[in-house]
Amino acid sequence: MEVYDLLFFVEVLIGGLLSGVMYSLVAIGFVLIYKTSGVLNFAQGAMLLFAALTFVSLVERGLAVPLAIGLTLLIMVALGFAIERSVLRPLVNRSPMTLFMATLGLSYIIEGAAQLVWGTQVHGLDLGISDVPFEIAGIFISTFDLAAAGIAAAMVAGLSAFFYWTRIGLAFRAVADDQFAALAVGLRLSRIWGSVWTAAGFVALVAGLLWGARLGVQFSLSLVVLKALPVLVLGGFDSILGAIVGGLIVGAGEKLAEVYLGPFVGGGIEGWFAYVLALGFLLLRPAGLFGTKLVERV
Template sequence: MGFFLETLFGGLMAGMLYSLIALGFVLIYKASGVFNFAQGAMVLFAALAMARFAEWAPQLLGFDNKILANLIGFGMAMLAMIAVAWVIERFVLGKLVNQEGITLLMATLGITYFLDGFGQTLFGSDIYKIDVGLPKDPLFLFESVFQGGVLISQEDLYAAVIAAALVAALSLFFQKTATGRALRAVADDHQAAQSIGIPLSRIWVIVWSVAGFVALVAGMIWGSKLGVQFSLSLVALKALPVVILGGLTSVPGAIIGGLIIGVGEKLSEVYIGPMFGGGIEIWFAYVLALLFLVVRPQGLFGEKIIDRV
């Protein structure tokens, strides 16, 4: 039972990080109808920016203070993501209003390769370190209940708490603030939102900036765990099955979908993997997403599209 709980907790914590990345996909799709294939590249770009700015900060300050360097790195990386959001709206989305969905998808693919290349041109292509002080030592829980206790990674636990807090804050932002309500109005009907004076260009810059902030936090957490390297953009692709499972237009769906994927892949790898020689964790999420596309293509919480002819 103790080993099962270890696997379950590990899956929940990984799932919360998947949910955080998936939230970036959902935010942009809700506000602009664009499936942002560039979210993974945004995670990599943001993590590279933070790692390098934090590394350069002591040289600018003249003294080495890790906390201050990380704060400067985070702030400068956030400014970079806002600049990316403005450039995308000004030179890409603003030119493709009312275009077909496949055109917008191809545009985000172009943004993906641009960010991958431009980020490595600006910040380098080595493996960089982000150290935000997350504890690395394991934690043993329920030692009086299970022999040896339940082993939990403190780093994963703190990362999951940060991700959960950010998801909750964004949910409140959408529900309680005027800007959040404007974002939801744009998501429901672009033309109706424009007719009541909501500027689409400003809303798109805001939502891409928020998605950039989400990408930065995700990149910071994954960069702390794995190092900042090209594989971060591949980790972000794990969020694709999450949004298919939860629904492209649902913030709660991104959360539930991430938890299901995280727990499912861990349990399947541990309990079913030995029967197939392992490796189930790599493809489990995509097979589950494929099944949902066949049975319920709108996802668990997505809106069902009905075409009347």
């Protein structure tokens, strides 16, 4: 391999890893809810769209950015508790498939509500982070993607600290380990679920702003959920570390496949290659790389 080819390979790899971080951002929202309630929340993409659309619409109506972030967060908190009250609580003790279908329906409702309230127009979103690349040894690296990776790292660190060093974090983990035992020691499940959905709303806001700055704030934002699913299969549905590692593997894998395998099969393969990768892992490790192995007495 010549030096130029090697540099190109490294550039594709770095680009893929940085894209993977963006996928992880979405996947973390899924993990939070799955970890504590066992629900695969298909509405996470719609929440991301709703958060970004709310933020950008408030800013366009003249609100200062910090105020818009605060207000959007409040709205996401209200949304989180509303979902807990109106969807999850009535369906408690139903099968995981029922809950999954409920979140699928929820995603359509949130998407529709977002467009009904804020309209269907495409919005630009400038976070003040330049996207002009810088060059190291002939390799172009995106400033924006690096900043996004930094924000993701800070968010993961913050969530980890929250889980391990706060009382409510401890309660989250207790519920994740055993809901019945948690109830038996007096934890209020409904309040914890509401808090988890709020946390997922916060993740949706952060992911929505970063993805919105990349794509523009528009309906297609909700489709980024499709990028998170293989990440979850690969990393495990209940592991934040798994979401990060899974995102990196999916991002790097699909970019390398598109560049090096794509030309042999007509190109355009990255959309489904991530799922091939996830399926491969699923056959070898059904719980994903870092997911909890489920053992049930039957």
